[in-house]
Amino acid sequence: MNDDCGPFDDVARARELASGYRCEFADLSNFKLTSEILARVPAGLMLRYNFLPVEEMKDGRLAIAIADPTQLMLIDEISLLLGKRLIVRVTTSAQIKDVLQGIDSGPNETLVNPPDDPWNPNAPDAPVTAPKRPRPHLRSGAARAVPEAAQ
Numbered sequence: 001m002n003d004d005c006g007p008f009d010d011v012a013r014a015r016e017l018a019s020g021y022r023c024e025f026a027d028l029s030n031f032k033l034t035s036e037i038l039a040r041v042p043a044g045l046m047l048r049y050n051f052l053p054v055e056e057m058k059d060g061r062l063a064i065a066i067a068d069p070t071q072l073m074l075i076d077e078i079s080l081l082l083g084k085r086l087i088v089r090v091t092t093s094a095q096i097k098d099v100l101q102g103i104d105s106g107p108n109e110t111l112v113n114p115p116d117d118p119w120n121p122n123a124p125d126a127p128v129t130a131p132k133r134p135r136p137h138l139r140s141g142a143a144r145a146v147p148e149a150a151q
Helices: 007-020 035-040 043-049 072-082 093-100
Strands: 051-056 062-066 086-090
Touching: 007 086, 035 051, 043 051, 043 072, 051 093, 062 072, 062 093, 072 086
Parallel strands: 062 086
Antiparallel strands: 051 062
């Protein structure tokens, strides 16, 4: 393995990865997080999942920069936690690390503007789940498995 891999090689690999996954490449060498984005996305979340929110679209979607676009479960989890649809852009992990180094994460940080309870089972886009214990139909034989008391 060649030890003289530099930042140029990382950028070239990230560009190639972005192209292969039909994502846009984001060069974050001079990127600064804005206070508006920091108000909407907790720093602890960015540090834990190693991503950067780079742009909020007019339609409510959020563009994030991530080093590995193959981590679909991670991207889905970020989307769920933020309550936003995401647009994935690819960058180098070194650029993400450089930007995140200047962020202070509080110990009990929570979402400043949490979504309308993404875990709400009555929400229109809530996942469909099976009932905990199905109840037998009254006219089925299962409903009368236990003999009724004499009346």
